[in-house]
Amino acid sequence: MRSKIMLGFAVCAGLFLCGQNVQASRAQGTDLSRYQGYTAVKGQASDEFAISQIGGINSGGIYTQATYQSQVATGIAQGLRMHTYIWYQVGSDIFKAKQCMDYFLPRIQTPKNSIVALDYEDGASCDQSANTDAIIYGMRRIKQSGYTPIYYSYKPYTLLHVDYKRILAEFPNSLWIAAYKDYSVTTTPDYAYFPSMDGVAQWQFTSCYRAGGLDGNVDLTGITDSGYKNGNPEKPETHTPAVDAGIKADNTPKRDISVGYTVKVNYSASRWTTGQYIPSFIKGNSYKVIQVSGNKVLLDGVMSWINKSDVEILQATAPVQSNNSSYYTVRYGDTLGGIAYRYGTTWQNLQALNGLSNPNWVYPGQRLKVTVNGYAQRAYTVRRGDTLSGISARLGVSVGHLVQVNRIGNPNRIYIGQRLVY
Structure with a gap:
């Protein structure tokens, strides 16, 4: 997730588990977004699940993650129980909440009954009750669509902006809470820093699950088995194109x-x-x-x-295609920067992709190419003193990913002015 939880938050959260049997599961896994690339990654070889971001809604509107379906497919191929999360920056706006659910629920690629989490950690209004109404609305829609709804955030933000007891009254044991001991590489949870709250089904215990950074989570109740028969990713309760592609790869x-x-x-x-x-x-x-x-x-x-x-x-087949359209039709009030943000790229990339001489000259009805081969294209230009490892750390991708997508024969040979796609 995007948020970084400070040590003090975790300590203030309490040192003991409250009304929670943490012996129930303790399976560990990750959550993934576009920064992890098109292949689901494990933090530890023993990981059993991953939760992939399909996209979300923010102040700029709906945006998607081109990496989502491919992550689901490759995660299944690696034996992971795959789930979904949505960035849910709706504040207290029910209209935005409805817009978000209407768009994403038909596009879920994980099995029925799998987790669909609402990531609520930014954009809350001053009205705690109205914020909670918007969250419960989204969770009801998720449940009505046949998935397992959970709420993601961190404890201080939740206590300030959300009446989480109301959430638990309707959706027991539905909290996914983040709280970190520190920012050292942490491969197992230290329960002395558990964010003591009722109803915590899953705990995100670190953002440094491995060197270079990756969120690590522990399932406290067995909730990540949801949607999978006996917790077996090869036997989901229902099938989708992404899951089917993953199972085929695993069985080939x-x-x-x-x-x-x-x-x-x-x-x-x-x-x-x-x-x-x-x-x-x-x-x-x-x-x-x-x-x-x-x-x-x-x-x-x-x-x-x-x-x-x-x-x-x-x-074992062609990559599962994202739901992203390859083109976008400019609407009144659009800017190139706003369109780029929606598609997870930059205005410079869109300018180059469409051969625009002036990035300020876009007009309603104009058809812009926004993706290449179904994926948003981003690029970095090598500067003096750069190394591939330094660039990978700055961009939040692996050296191997840069080597692969740019067809670099020798990772020690990059040059000033070289354009690296990531």
Whole structure:
């Protein structure tokens, strides 16, 4: 999630679990947005679930996450129970809440009964009761659509802006609360810093689940089993295109890997087929297969051969397409910056993508290309003193992702003025 919870917040939250049996599940997992890329990532090898952002609503209106469906598919392929969350910056505005639910609920790609969480951590009004009405409205719509509604935020924000007892009266054990001990890499929750509240089903206990940053969550009640038979991601209660693609990938034997498949390099892999050591930044990242020869495959971007036994299949078909439209029709009052924000890109990228000589010259009815191959395109121009690792940290993506999408043969060779897509 976007919010960062300070140590003091966690301490003030209380040191003991209140009315909560934390022995119920304790499965751990992550939450993901576009910053993690198109492949679901694990923080720890033992992770059992992930919650992917489909998009949301903010002061600029509805926006989507091009990474959502692909994350769901590749998460299922890795054995994760996949769920959904929505950025819910509606304040107390029921009209915005309805607009958000009308748009996103038909587009959910996780199974029926899976979690659909409302991320409410910004934009609250001064009217606590009206804020709570807007949240309950959204949760009712989620439940009516056949999903498991939960509320995400952190304790101080909730106590100030929301009557969470009203939420629990209608939706027991439906809170997902964030509170961090500190910002050190933390792989397991320290229950001395649990945000003591009634009804906490899930706790986000760190934003540093691994080096480089990733949210870590613990399921306290078994709520992440929702939508999955006996908690098995291969046996969801219902199917969607993204889930079906993930199950197909998981069930495809490695001997059947073909050109066009997406695979992940296993952490246990040690050498390319040429005998050279595989760099650590390659491991755990996903790559397209561009050639197959016997028991080895050639990976796009790194242009290296690897044994089929050293990879894991993430997508056995073409990537699941996002619901994003490739084009946007300009409406009255639109600006290029506002359109770019909605699609998770920059106005400079849209200007270049559409060949606009002046970014201020957009007009109602104009048709703008907003995505490339279904995904919003973002780019960074290399400056003096930059390194690929430094750029990856600044952009919130992995070195391996930059290497892959920019087809970089040697990650130590980048140059001033080079344009890196991320």
